[in-house]
Amino acid sequence: MEEHKCEHNDISYPKGLKWTKQRKCVYQVLEEATEPLSAVQIYNRIERDHEGSDYAVSTIYRILATFEEHGMVEKTTFMGDGTVVYELNRGEHTHYAVCLECHKRIPLPSCPFAHVHLEQDTGDFTVTGHKLELYGYCKKCQEARKKQ
Amino acid sequence: MEEHKCEHNDISYPKGLKWTKQRKCVYQVLEEATEPLSAVQIYNRIERDHEGSDYAVSTIYRILATFEEHGMVEKTTFMGDGTVVYELNRGEHTHYAVCLECHKRIPLPSCPFAHVHLEQDTGDFTVTGHKLELYGYCKKCQEARKKQ
DNA sequence: ATCAGTGCAAACGATTTGCACCTCG
């Protein structure tokens, strides 16, 4: 819980957790990713980049669970289908518009709740977070659909 | 697509689909449910209520897929974990506050987007729908947490 | 009678677990 940090490779890492090469890899992949990734996607990227070094998928899952417990990553699911993905918790707070056709994720310029106090509307419920996703069709897919 | 209806058991049902006893059961369970249910939950409830009659889980999945294609149910996933659930499409548009402790779902009194036109903010993206979930702690769980 | 709908069992992908070994601190 107390997040003392110790600096390795420019990454601040919670005290008590070992900074193993596997964890470094997972962290690095997430850091370089421009979109949320599934455990298997992360596994594949590591395989690709570190050929020969035998990693186990189960390890990736365990690492992601640990990272999540320590608030380092956020576990989410795409709406509609149930794909589970992970992204580095960069402290930013972003929502996305997701294209139903090509699954592209377009970050929304701002959080619509910046000025809204939903807490008041929900009575005796303390809101600690929220998740919002718009869906529809991106420009490219709109045009492709018109032609049919 | 043309949703001609034919009335069976007070339920309006899309033309062309057979109104089998299995489909009736699934529909009934969803109708009586106060919260979204997973395919397996639906299966279990049917088993409980109709002991002896052998239903197959796979059938439930196929029925739910069909229902979804015909807009009769909505397939969703809980945010955070990837549980896939189905609920009857009652035409209402509701968002929920979900308690992180007891998983209770409290419907929000109104859609915060009623007055907001998000379409304009997202540029060339045509929004067809959105999903919003708040999370936090319900009154009961707040109090339980304080005592620790 | 016909064909959509079903049960069954097997296949599948994603995730978890038990256990012996390894390694970071």
Place this chain on the structure above:
DNA sequence: CGAGGTGCAAATCGTTTGCACTGAT
């Protein structure tokens, strides 16, 4: 050195599929 982390293979879970049969229209 020792607890915590890992690899491996087997287990589990939710979901899908092929096929032969059945029942709603």
